[in-house]
Amino acid sequence: MSTQATEEFAPIGPDADVHGANLHARDVSAWFGRRKVLDRVSLDMNAGTVTALIGPSGCGKSTFLRILNRMHELVPSAALAGEVRLDGEDIYEPGRRITETRRRVGMVFQKPNPFPAMSIADNVTAGLKLTGTRVSRSGRDELIEACLTRAGLWKEVRDRLRQPGGALSGGQQQRLCIARSLAVEPDVLLMDEPCSALDPTSTRRIEETIAELRTQVTVVIVTHNMQQAARVSQRCAFFLAEDGAPGHIVEAGPTDVIFNEPTDPRTADYVHGRFG
Ligand SMILES: Nc1ncnc2c1ncn2[C@@H]1O[C@H](COP(=O)(O)OP(=O)(O)OP(=O)(O)O)[C@@H](O)[C@H]1O
Numbered sequence: 001m002s003t004q005a006t007e008e009f010a011p012i013g014p015d016a017d018v019h020g021a022n023l024h025a026r027d028v029s030a031w032f033g034r035r036k037v038l039d040r041v042s043l044d045m046n047a048g049t050v051t052a053l054i055g056p057s058g059c060g061k062s063t064f065l066r067i068l069n070r071m072h073e074l075v076p077s078a079a080l081a082g083e084v085r086l087d088g089e090d091i092y093e094p095g096r097r098i099t100e101t102r103r104r105v106g107m108v109f110q111k112p113n114p115f116p117a118m119s120i121a122d123n124v125t126a127g128l129k130l131t132g133t134r135v136s137r138s139g140r141d142e143l144i145e146a147c148l149t150r151a152g153l154w155k156e157v158r159d160r161l162r163q164p165g166g167a168l169s170g171g172q173q174q175r176l177c178i179a180r181s182l183a184v185e186p187d188v189l190l191m192d193e194p195c196s197a198l199d200p201t202s203t204r205r206i207e208e209t210i211a212e213l214r215t216q217v218t219v220v221i222v223t224h225n226m227q228q229a230a231r232v233s234q235r236c237a238f239f240l241a242e243d244g245a246p247g248h249i250v251e252a253g254p255t256d257v258i259f260n261e262p263t264d265p266r267t268a269d270y271v272h273g274r275f276g
Helices: 061-067 098-104 120-131 137-150 170-183 200-213 226-232 255-260 265-271
Strands: 023-032 035-045 050-054 078-086 105-108 188-192 218-222 235-240 248-254
Touching: 023 061, 035 061, 035 078, 035 235, 035 248, 050 061, 050 226, 061 188, 061 218, 098 105, 098 120, 105 170, 120 137, 120 170, 137 170, 137 200, 170 188, 170 200, 200 218, 200 226, 226 255, 235 255, 235 265, 248 255, 248 265, 255 265
Parallel strands: 050 218, 050 235, 105 188, 188 218
Antiparallel strands: 023 035, 023 078, 235 248
């Protein structure tokens, strides 16, 4: 598969104004009860970069993603080892507030999950209460417009901001969830198969949104869709869990290398659809 960047997903120039944080995982292992599901995963996810996590079902991609914003520990039997640094700071350092990490590292899930009865506008600002952020009425309107614009939804909803979020299409709901994540000004946006419940047109729209977000926030995306990984990401990590062993990274690097000249034959077999 060729991974030549199209004009739409062109590389950012050296002078581009890049926001977002650098996220570094070092030797991350994870368990559910006594079962080890991830083994010493190390990965750099840098600002200005969309990093795609790829690999067969059950190899630990979602678990790894959830470790990056401290959601893994919500499962009672879950344990982990290793280090995750957000711009150099250990997010698991004792005493660090989980809410602050979750504000800085947002998450968009597989199934769009807006508050269905809440208005589109209120959905965008729903996260502000959780983070204790206060905004004036005019500031709030500006924030709603800015976030919906960044999520690529503004033009479609600007005349119906008072309508419920649940009245939007699936693809629009997912962009509303992206807008809601952006409202708390995260440094990193984690996306767990954000398009798997969407039709091809909505998928394309979300991919355009990801391309636009790239300079604003560090993006890490789990996807089963190889074309999507090739289209949206600049770096890729291939996860594998072989014969019941815990998941690990076989190979990580620039997306065009992973797709066109990977080092490991298992990577080539996976990206070319020969297994998984
Ligand atoms: N809450 C949980 N309790 C126990 N085991 C779990 C839990 N969540 C995931 N697992 C197990 O951890 C392993 C990794 O799962 P994970 O969902 O991270 O894989 P994945 O690569 O994201 O899979 P998929 O692509 O199918 O979403 C799997 O064996 C799974 O069964």
